Amino acid sequence: MSWRPYYEKTQNHPPDPTLEFAQSRVSADLPKIAIDCGCGAGRNTELLRKRDFEVFAFDLDDEAITICSKRFEKDSGAHFTIDSFQSFEYPRASLTVASYSLFFCPAEEFDESWQRIRSSLIPGGVFYGTFLGPKDSWAIGGGAQNGTLPVISHAENEVRTLFEGFEIEGFDERNFDSKTVNGSEKHWHTYSVIAKRNLT
Numbered sequence: 001m002s003w004r005p006y007y008e009k010t011q012n013h014p015p016d017p018t019l020e021f022a023q024s025r026v027s028a029d030l031p032k033i034a035i036d037c038g039c040g041a042g043r044n045t046e047l048l049r050k051r052d053f054e055v056f057a058f059d060l061d062d063e064a065i066t067i068c069s070k071r072f073e074k075d076s077g078a079h080f081t082i083d084s085f086q087s088f089e090y091p092r093a094s095l096t097v098a099s100y101s102l103f104f105c106p107a108e109e110f111d112e113s114w115q116r117i118r119s120s121l122i123p124g125g126v127f128y129g130t131f132l133g134p135k136d137s138w139a140i141g142g143g144a145q146n147g148t149l150p151v152i153s154h155a156e157n158e159v160r161t162l163f164e165g166f167e168i169e170g171f172d173e174r175n176f177d178s179k180t181v182n183g184s185e186k187h188w189h190t191y192s193v194i195a196k197r198n199l200t
């Protein structure tokens with residue numbers, strides 16, 4: 001499927017509203033290095049650059065990386081690569097963001113990708129991301145785009161288990177009818193998590 005309509009619509013969108021708070025949870029004594037996983041058209045990379053993080057962003061879709069490379073062409077602190085959650089070489093980071101992207105990671109790649117995300121975080125580093133819950137219409141219908149784009153969903157206890165070795169600082173469940181960015185009706189069931197990797 002093409003993500004182009006999504007990128008066209010979100011290119012000028014404000015960043016994920018929770019990201020401002022999540023980035024503020026990174027201690028001032030940690031290096032300001034962030035990873036934007038599945039960066040799309042770069043709305044979250046933009047906020048992270050404004051907050052002085054050096055950003056390593058990736059997306060599986062070459063159109064996303066073309067858009068971001070142009071958008072940030074004069075910015076030497078934003079780096080983009082075409083990669084999947086599985087193939088990306090995660091640098092050591094104090095903040096890793098996966099805003100509405102990690103649930104597109106293929107199920108068979110999820111565990112290894114998650115281990116890489118976890119271990120790339122410096123102790124004290126912060127993860128912020130969105131998980132799909134079991135009541136989400138994509139989880140029930142087999143995926144986005146009438147099931148042609150599979151997603152992975154997690155029950156609340158499964159999400160919490162992913163964060164062993166972290167302190168959960170924010171856990172927000174949302175369960176509501178709305179639309180996708182592309183205008184289709186959809187039931188959203190999401191867990192947004194902000195968590196800090198333990199120091200030991």
Ligand SMILES: C[S@@+](CC[C@H](N)C(=O)[O-])C[C@H]1O[C@@H](n2cnc3c(N)ncnc32)[C@H](O)[C@@H]1O
Nearest residue numbers: 038039040059060061084085099100101104105
């Ligand atoms: C809903 S968009 C979110 C984009 C961005 N994070 C934002 O909040 O605007 C999901 C993004 O995840 C990317 N994506 C899907 N599967 C991926 C994978 N396996 N590895 C990396 N990125 C992936 C898509 O190409 C798309 O750009």
